Amino acid sequence: EAAVTQSPRNKVAVTGGKVTLSCNQTNNHNNMYWYRQDTGHGLRLIHYSYGAGSTEKGDIPDGYKASRPSQENFSLILELATPSQTSVYFCASGDVGFPERLFFGHGTKLSVL
């Protein structure tokens, strides 16, 4: 079964601090995604990657950076965290079948105070 693991599960950060959310997948999928989920909105795409070394901007990339150092790992970085970035963040990997299916992690709940 596909496995996507996110860490940490919960994070409290201070405004202006740096936050790194990590994601690891054991599916050997090329594509990986970072979404955020807020009340009143569906999941919204922040960054995605086609493979190691690549990162692409999604619909709401402002205030976020991404890093894909290997096939397995995809990180989301908040250099200067703000309270508006308080949210639940989901990482997903996508299989190579057509059409693609996404496999999600359990999410990281981030609170920026």
Next chain:
Amino acid sequence: DAKTTQPDSMESTEGETVHLPCSHATISGNEYIYWYRQVPLQGPEYVTHGLQQNTTNSMAFLAIASDRKSSTLILPHVSLRDAAVYHCILRVFSNTGYQNFYFGKGTSLTVIP
């Protein structure tokens, strides 16, 4: 702008068949329709997908209107384990390689014993 529209909530009784509607009036010809479901404290889980033809699998039946502007996820004989938020999603491709799964707000399905 939301690409899909769903009712906020629906309720059913165990053993009934549930019809979850989704409107996607601006869908383009190459955009796939996906359905995912999500329970609290977990990431979304794949249910099914389709392009033009109705599809069925062990989890659900997906009925797609002939003009593709709407679809209905049909859950036969629901149980308490089917209680979840059901997301109707469009997968968008572009000539530049941009791709995204556009999530709606989802329908919260309550199942009554």
